[in-house]
Amino acid sequence: MSASAQLQPTAHHQEGERASLASADREAFIAAMSGAVTGVHVVATEGPAGQFGVTVSAVASVSADPPIVLACVNRRSPAADAIRRNGVFSINLLADHQTQVSDVFAGRAPDRAAFDFGCAEWREGPTGCKLLKDAVASFDCVVENVCDAGTHVVLFGRVVHALGAGHTPLAHHRRTYCTASPIAAQT
Incomplete structure (x- = not known):
């Protein structure tokens, strides 16, 4: 996978035409994306650059x-630089009881210090990264590639x-926590 890979223009959208298209309004984009149901994860790293989670x-x-998995981390987060320097990270999909x-790790707990690994029980993975006990899933990863994308870095592990x-996984939808529930089979 190459960080310099580029999209090729299609016949009806040549390169110059694409470049002249304005980006969507930031607030409209955020509002539209809040309609997506996403899992909630803690990405963690450990190594010479320190221990961080977000x-x-x-x-x-x-x-x-x-x-191979990917995770997007805001480039302003100290975790982004630490993951690059440590060369390893874990992804932990939170369960619905882990809000x-x-x-x-979002830095908004009213009764705990931000980014405090003492808030939960962890085990150490083969890379040395923390794997959350009771997580729905945990992935211990070696960095394969990092791409800059706007305000974020895309980490491929x-x-x-x-x-x-x-x-049951913890999910996020319309800017609030939720859970997924099965839909009855359609007949």
Whole structure:
């Protein structure tokens, strides 16, 4: 995967035409994106650059062969630079009973210090990164690639260890926490 890969213009949108299109209004974009239901994750790193964690919603599977995931972290977060320097990170999908963990790593818990790993129980993964006990899923990763994208960095990680549990995932929709529930089969 190359950080310098570029999209090729289609026949009906040549490069000059695309460049002249204005970006969407920031507030309209944020409001529209709040309609997406996303999982809530804590991305953590550990190593010579220090121990950091941050709550993120933009996480995705990229490939199964080899197993690669991505996470988007705001470039202003100290975790972004630490992940680059440490070369490892974990992604922990929170369970519906872990809203306080999300708030701590988002820096908005009213009764705990921001980014305090003492807010939950963790185990150490093969890379040395923290894996959250009771998480729906945890992925321990080695950095494969990092791309700058607007206000964020996109971290691509090769998964060296994965754990899953049967908990209900914590989700985020319309700027609030929620959970997913099955829909009855349509007949």
